[in-house]
Amino acid sequence: METDLGTLLWETMEDMYSGDDDDDIGMRLTFSTILEFQEQGCLDVTTTNQVMFDPDTKCLTFGDVTAPASPTQCVLFQETKFNNNKHLDTFKFHLSNEVGADAYKLFTNDHRTLRSDTLNHRSCGVASYFHSSMPGFEDLQHIIQLDIPDRYLVVQTLWQGTPVYFHNVYAPVQPHLRQSFFEALPRDFEHDSVHLVGGDFNIPFEAALDASMPRVDGNTGKAECFEWLTALRVVDPWRIHHPHERVYSGPGRCNRLDYLLVDHDLMACYYKDAQYSKNVFGGDHLQHVLTLSNGAHDQGRGQWRLPKELLSNPNIVNAIKEEATRLLDAMCVDENQNFGAMWYGWLKRMKKRLQTCHRHHLQHWKDTLHQLKLAWLAARQNAADDEDAAGRIAATRDAYDTTKSEYEQLLKDQQFDFHANVNERGTSHFFRRPRDYKVPICTATIDGVAVTDKAAVQAAFTDHW
Template identity: 25%
Template sequence: MSHDHFPALPSELVDWDPQIISLNTNGFSNSHRYILQKLSSTHDVTFVQETRFRAPSLQDKVSYHWQRLTNHDGVVFFEPPLYPLEPTSPATGGLATLLHPHSPLKNAVDIPHDNPILRGRYLQVRCVLGPATIVLHNVYAPISWSERARFFDELPRDFPPHFLHIVGGDFNCTLNKDLDSLNPSAATMAGTDALLTWMRDLSIVDLFRQQNPLRKTFTSPKLINRLDYIFCSSSLARLAHWKAAHLPHIPHADHVACRIIAQRQTTRHGSGSWKAPPWLLRLPRAATIIHGCLDRFLAKSNGFHNVGKAYDILVTDIRQQLKLFHDEQLDKQRLPLKKLALEIAALLQVPNMRQDPVLVDRVRDLQQQIRHLHDQQKKFLQEQAFQLHLYKAERSSRFHFSSPIPTPLRKTVFKELEDANGNLVSDQTGVSNTLVDYYSDLFAAPELRASDDDLSAFLGPLTRDTQLSVQAQQELAAPLLANEFYHAIRHSSSNSAPGPNALPFEVLKLAPHKWSLVLELVFTKQLHANRVHTGSFFADDSQLYAVNEKSLHRQLALVQGFCDKSGFRLNVDKTQVLTYCQASPCLAPLLVATDSPTKALGILVAPHLTPKARFSYVFDKFIARLALWCYKARTLAGKVAILHSICLPVMWYQLSFVPADKACAKLIDNAMLQFLHGEDINPSNNTHGLRLIKKDLVFMSKHTGGLGLHHALKLWQQHNRAVMIRCVKAFAVPSSKSAIPSWITPGYALLEKAFHPWGSPRDLLLAQGTSPFMKQFMKHPGITPMWTSLLSEWFTSRWTMFGFPSNAPSWTVPLWHNAFLPGLENLYDHCSASSQPQARTLASLGLTQVSHFLT
């Protein structure tokens, strides 16, 4: 058929990804909750036949539930059934057409009719999509074969030629006696001619049969006839992304649902660009294609004016030739099946084929051959799927998950926004302008921004101490050599993520020597011809450390100066200051209060925040995360993978800075066990039903046959110990106080202030943790509970009694009010009362070691 017969479709219709479903419910009251929540909520249009409401109140009930689900934005139209004259008799017929609020079909209105033959069996709804008018027909044909032809003759057909039609319904007849029925009969074929006439008058086609010309599938309750259809205008049927399908096994419905769904090959998400399968790259011709393209590129490399453009053409050419080769291989594999299918189709068109035993035997033989080919293909696909599942299960647990609810039809759009003046806008233009104004305000106007020279002059003094050395600059500017690329290609693992060329490493490994020469040429030209870094980048969330309030004001002024120079805007409203000392009144609005903590790098912080408060915050998040994933992880392996890779890492990162607690750790263990066994997450509840897996097996290592999880207390203490080692190393290893990393300086300042005048925090590491002085020191209000836990862990873990090597000179040991004078440790209990005042006086003068008295 020539495309000249079809008018051009509007862009709104071409861009529409339809989700349409038609279903005979055989009583809508029994299944309306499932259909509304699972089907209608995920489809633009839903056609329902045989609602069979026994009273109008049941129709109002369905309408009420649909309005609640769609926040009163959904639309539903009803064709009432033929109500019974007696209360005990069943109703017959009845139709419902539902439109989702996210559907692009607008201004929907139902067109009533007064035809008694169509009463309770036909519902027409008209709506618009852009400039196009679409008519939605919902049809339920009579079961009685004698009434069917007259019913089809009475269906409306006087529509303007530019109207488009979508028809869904139960027509109670078959269109093709060979493909739509197991046992064709006069009853199932009655009315077919009248129905085909109506379809020709409206220019509508059976989209499923058009896309599946030889497929046998049935929708009737006993699955012996195909009685349910979705038709659409022939101009809509030529849209490539409109696909017809069937949806079986719907609860409380004995018919198979018919669907029209969108399958756009060019807009698939997740799979990325086409990737050559491994079996294709093992064929000799694939290597020939790659070597030929690389040889041509290297032969012409001296004449390239733009190496980057030539390289892009090379990659595109390789991918296109491999894709063409891939299609040829698939056509070869499908050719036997295609020949058999065409031969069967030709035999089915022979008149009186069923009466010829030779033809019948030939069809059966062809069917047997097709089944054999299908079995071979199915076995191959199952083996490939199994190998892929094993490979993916080792790297990711996403194959163990499934979504607990259907995917929403579309993302919820902004219904209203508050503009800069505080007014609510709900129209599309107002929402768009509000968003543009908001994001535009993040940057200064171009005419107000400083030049690159001004910005460099501003940043120069600030980066003077951190600029690259001459040697580092030379190493950074050195060209990348071919042998480096060759080594990287040879040692890359299979199925690795593609590099900047967007080709899999399997393609690179087919010609590593030539690829290394090509990449050396491309990257060397790019490195010397263009600047690698062409812009400045600034974090949207920064943390600054200030030693006092004066330094804080200088830092804020410095950041504001950078924003003025670069064009960024500082969000002053979200600037917060965390301090443990008294601050001036001007900083009061910025201070973090104990009762309203904030987050720094994902950790809850506030002055004097109790460990219990921080644990409660983290644990509540952990429980919420488990409650979400318990619906998605179906297998035990999936649940263990979720704990290992998602839930526990986030929790342990935050709890690493909370002292380990035995009672809290027990709550974590209970939550993990309840999650694994599919129980309600209630950690405080110690009672449970029958569990098929012992607790010891859950917390046993994998190499001994367990699940590989760990008791929370042991792992918590390990994380605390890791933080302790990192903190001690940060301020004990540097030779001077100025060399201490900035991230530990706030904690170092707290220890220094609390330990004054007895020495530095580095001297504190040599203390005896069980001494009365240290026990009293741990109770100092300036020592946070976390520092108390870290110091206690240090005193337990260090390798000597005093924390320093046995050959260290004794005169470097801190005195600390005579508690550790050499030889007087045992006399401390007797003389501490008299010696402490003198020791404090000496400590105030800076005399805290024996060496201080010898110099």
């Protein structure tokens, strides 16, 4: 009873039994029941039709138990447009009154927060907010050296020793600036690091689904953006769980520009929900919310598929053949056996073993990369005491770069297979009618010479048929 909860329970009991002549007896019975729950170490009740105390009427009633809303653990802001450093102090003052002075951390990348005067034109700026309930709150730190002024901010923390990075992105609106922006984003992180990326990318990822009308500059910088996201091994949970839905989050609701992307394994294990909703912060974009939870939820894991690279390992192929031979021999022993049950059980066992092989396969890639990088760094460190340092450094660096490029190609192949399977499903969207516009091709290059004759241009495309 020395806790805040105990004090609240005591006050509630006093209100409940204030009009009862035997209030002391009733309170003793109630607290004896609570003591039993405490000794058992658990309290397991259903959430429906529970007896409750209504503090307004001072009476007992029936109702459904509703869990209190958990605080938002991370918010990524773009277009902060702070006026000056006093404006930031005022914002923190109100935020502390609302959340608590020590209950949050706020990191900003806005050049106006370093000024005391007022600028006429305000634009850009990013900020990342974290609540104290988020795992790794105490270890949060702003990696300032990776900042891109007013447009990119990364915060690092640790989850059980694993480095975790939160990337806040606000890509340029001007198409000619996007390519250099995405090329400048950092890619050199720990091999086992986890990444969460969010922000306004100012490009629709999928032109057919994320834009109401195609634009000439819609693909500018997209290749560089996807290359960076692939290096971080992140995916779009909302699109994966809403493969055919069209939601436009940008101004005017004509395209989807705002994304939250997380590590693939993180999404597979902890995804609960992702949605777009009205912006409660007053911006002209929709608010994108992603919920990750380690509690029970309705959404199941995505279906596991056998990676093709496992079948390139002769040991795995021979093991599958050996297990299949044993199954066939067991089936031939007695014709009265339940062959269907034996076949189903064999498939379950093989799937579990192949999943274990897949995990070991991915971990082997990561461990190999880590060892090669350590060898390269060790060669550089020992360069002063080694006469053949240059050759040793070059050899270790070449081995590291080769393995890293092979691993990145493997990740790209996995991403391609996923998008190919999703985009080529026999759905109404796949079989939709083509758009009512044409792109004329008026010139063709034949033997190094550009020709504009209509018949010659047509022949250049049809002769090889």
